[in-house]
Amino acid sequence: MSAVAGTTAVRPRLKLRLPRVPGALWWGAGIVGFFVLVALLAPVIAPYDPIAQDTANALLPPGPGHWLGTDNFGRDVLSRLIWGTRIDLMMGVFGVLFPFIVGTAIGCVSGYFGGWVDVVVMRIVDIVIAFPFLVLMLAIIAILGPGLGSFFIAMALVGWVSYARLVRAQVLVLKASDFVTAARSLGYGHLRIMARHILPNAMVSSIVFSMSDVVLTMLLGASISYLGLGVQPPTAEWGVMVAESQNFIIRAWWIAAFPGVALAVIALGFSLLGDGLGEWLGVKE
Amino acid sequence: MTAPLLEVRDLSVALSRAGEVTTIVDRVSFALEAGQVMGLVGESGSGKSVTCRALIGLLPGTLSIAGGSVLLKGRDLTALEPEALRRMRGREIGMIFQNPSSHLDPVMRIGDQIAEGIRLHRGASRREARSAAVDLLRQVGIPDPEQRAGGYPHEFSGGMRQRAMIATALACDPEVLIADEPTTALDVTVQAQILRLLLDLRDRRGLAIILITHDLGVVAQSCDRIAVMYGGTLCEAGAKRAVLAAPRHPYTARLIACQPSQGDGGHLLPFIPGQPPALADLPSGCRFHPRCDRTFDRCTAARPEPSWPEPGHMAACHRALGDAA
Numbered sequence: 001m002s003a004v005a006g007t008t009a010v011r012p013r014l015k016l017r018l019p020r021v022p023g024a025l026w027w028g029a030g031i032v033g034f035f036v037l038v039a040l041l042a043p044v045i046a047p048y049d050p051i052a053q054d055t056a057n058a059l060l061p062p063g064p065g066h067w068l069g070t071d072n073f074g075r076d077v078l079s080r081l082i083w084g085t086r087i088d089l090m091m092g093v094f095g096v097l098f099p100f101i102v103g104t105a106i107g108c109v110s111g112y113f114g115g116w117v118d119v120v121v122m123r124i125v126d127i128v129i130a131f132p133f134l135v136l137m138l139a140i141i142a143i144l145g146p147g148l149g150s151f152f153i154a155m156a157l158v159g160w161v162s163y164a165r166l167v168r169a170q171v172l173v174l175k176a177s178d179f180v181t182a183a184r185s186l187g188y189g190h191l192r193i194m195a196r197h198i199l200p201n202a203m204v205s206s207i208v209f210s211m212s213d214v215v216l217t218m219l220l221g222a223s224i225s226y227l228g229l230g231v232q233p234p235t236a237e238w239g240v241m242v243a244e245s246q247n248f249i250i251r252a253w254w255i256a257a258f259p260g261v262a263l264a265v266i267a268l269g270f271s272l273l274g275d276g277l278g279e280w281l282g283v284k285e
Numbered sequence: 286m287t288a289p290l291l292e293v294r295d296l297s298v299a300l301s302r303a304g305e306v307t308t309i310v311d312r313v314s315f316a317l318e319a320g321q322v323m324g325l326v327g328e329s330g331s332g333k334s335v336t337c338r339a340l341i342g343l344l345p346g347t348l349s350i351a352g353g354s355v356l357l358k359g360r361d362l363t364a365l366e367p368e369a370l371r372r373m374r375g376r377e378i379g380m381i382f383q384n385p386s387s388h389l390d391p392v393m394r395i396g397d398q399i400a401e402g403i404r405l406h407r408g409a410s411r412r413e414a415r416s417a418a419v420d421l422l423r424q425v426g427i428p429d430p431e432q433r434a435g436g437y438p439h440e441f442s443g444g445m446r447q448r449a450m451i452a453t454a455l456a457c458d459p460e461v462l463i464a465d466e467p468t469t470a471l472d473v474t475v476q477a478q479i480l481r482l483l484l485d486l487r488d489r490r491g492l493a494i495i496l497i498t499h500d501l502g503v504v505a506q507s508c509d510r511i512a513v514m515y516g517g518t519l520c521e522a523g524a525k526r527a528v529l530a531a532p533r534h535p536y537t538a539r540l541i542a543c544q545p546s547q548g549d550g551g552h553l554l555p556f557i558p559g560q561p562p563a564l565a566d567l568p569s570g571c572r573f574h575p576r577c578d579r580t581f582d583r584c585t586a587a588r589p590e591p592s593w594p595e596p597g598h599m600a601a602c603h604r605a606l607g608d609a610a
Contacts, residue, residue, distance in 0.1 A: 178384060179388050179390045179391070181343065181382075181388070182380075182389070182450070183390070185343055185374060185375060185454075187374035187376055187406065187457060188401075188405065189371060192401075192405070196393070197393070201390070201391065
């Protein structure tokens with residue numbers, strides 16, 4: 001009898017412990033994980049030096065020796081693609097992380113305290129949003145000078161507004177919620193309530209949003225590099241690769257195609273990750 | 286005679302909205318000794334929750350204390366600075382709420398929620414707080430507390446959540462516990478368990494408890510004293526036995542008559558006709574007179590002042606001292 005009771009007690013727990021994670025989350029995590037692995041192992045798996053020129057073998061089509069062909073300087077496209085993963089992932093992740101941190105902090109304070117702080121912050125947000133995003137980015141980068149550092153600074157200055165709005169909206173709801181009242185009835189201070197009780201609850205939807213934002217940021221980073229204001233040649237970066245290849249696109253389609261495909265696939269990966277995470281954590285867009 | 290642990294004197298709370306000021310709690314007074322349970326009874330909107338929110342200084346933005354004092358061990362809480370009031374909250378007066386599901390942080394482990402108060406108010410180390418939290422879970426009757434401390438609120442049943450919330454309030458070691466309809470959201474069987482737990486904690490810790498409820502059955506089971514509110518005023522207060530056995534205010538009498546009792550199945554329960562008064566548009570004189578069946582001319586003209594038909598038994602009714610009036 002006790003053995004039977006034992007098995008019935010274990011069964012449902014096993015079911016519960018295997019979380020019902022949506023398939024999108026697995027696929028997204030798989031794709032993103034693959035690219036992260038590629039980025040980490042770049043020195044090991046890249047067959048050639050990504051910036052070593054070999055003009056004798058320029059514009060070779062994909063084939064043995066150069067699986068994805070070579071570009072106009074004879075650089076191996078596969079190696080450049082692999083090394084470029086590092087730069088592009090970094091742009092996506094840090095280009096989101098800085099605005100995420102800045103926006104979350106500002107949005108939380110703004111929503112929690114309200115009053116004139118909130119009014120001032122939200123008007124600044126309106127002003128930033130009123131400008132076309134890319135124009136503002138390009139203007140800031142033009143002032144700071146092209147480069148990856150400028151890109152991150154510009155992202156932090158412009159991108160925080162969406163996070164600030166998102167978090168503020170959540171905080172407004174949460175600060176009136178019952179458990180925050182309960183926390184106040186226990187004599188907790190504002191900082192403790194904000195950091196330990198409101199933020200962990202408020203961040204769920206902005207974390208989900210940040211996943212899809214990574215996609216946009218990577219595309220933005222590639223576009224800005226394409227326009228010559230981001231990563232500078234000869235560094236291997238997908239946007240740079242596409243930009244450099246455009247004069248040869250008719251003769252050598254492979255130079256532009258593979259970075260493009262890589263960007264599309266990683267974008268799909270992050271989108272799936274974001275959607276799956278949202279579904280799993282119960283966030284409605 | 287020593288001063289009571291908690292004494293509320295003529296406490297008034299006002300609502301200010303769009304320049305208009307409405308008094309929603311009007312000169313409420315009561316006192317509570319350590320180890321006593323006072324039932325605060327009244328219909329929805331009678332001001333019982335607002336009164337208690339005022340006690341711990343947690344009134345929503347539009348409400349404010351308009352007068353009176355709250356003396357805790359002789360110290361007036363209404364005169365405290367916000368920061369001092371915050372430090373008092375939880376440590377001296379704790380509060381538990383009607384809906385335990387929404388009053389626990391959904392993304393924090395139960396054990397951590399309890400330990401947080403212990404660390405803040407008693408300055409305990411992480412490890413001490415952790416074991417104290419497990420100990421509190423055991424005290425409030427949660428089985429297998431070591432394991433349950435690592436669980437999240439959604440993994441707890443309603444009754445268990447209420448026990449966990451009581452543990453978070455006790456973590457700060459308060460002397461007065463305000464229980465705002467702690468059993469309303471629970472099954473009848475669980476209700477009795479929670480009430481027993483509260484009484485048990487009262488006995489062990491000498492806790493004074495204010496039990497807000499609209500269920501006179503709960504009061505009859507668990508309270509030492511009873512205070513009845515109607516339309517933002519206290520209409521009757523006194524020892525539970527005296528009030529329930531011989532109510533002096535017609536509202537209390539009608540409330541008691543509306544309670545179902547065993548063995549009278551098949552009969553419709555009596556009810557009090559009419560609606561509780563809108564606080565913005567109070568009737569003249571006694572606030573209960575439009576629904577009262579014992580009115581006479583003075584009821585519409587003058588508000589009854591508190592009178593004491595017997596020592597410790599207050600009733601705010603013109604007839605409280607006898608029908609001869």
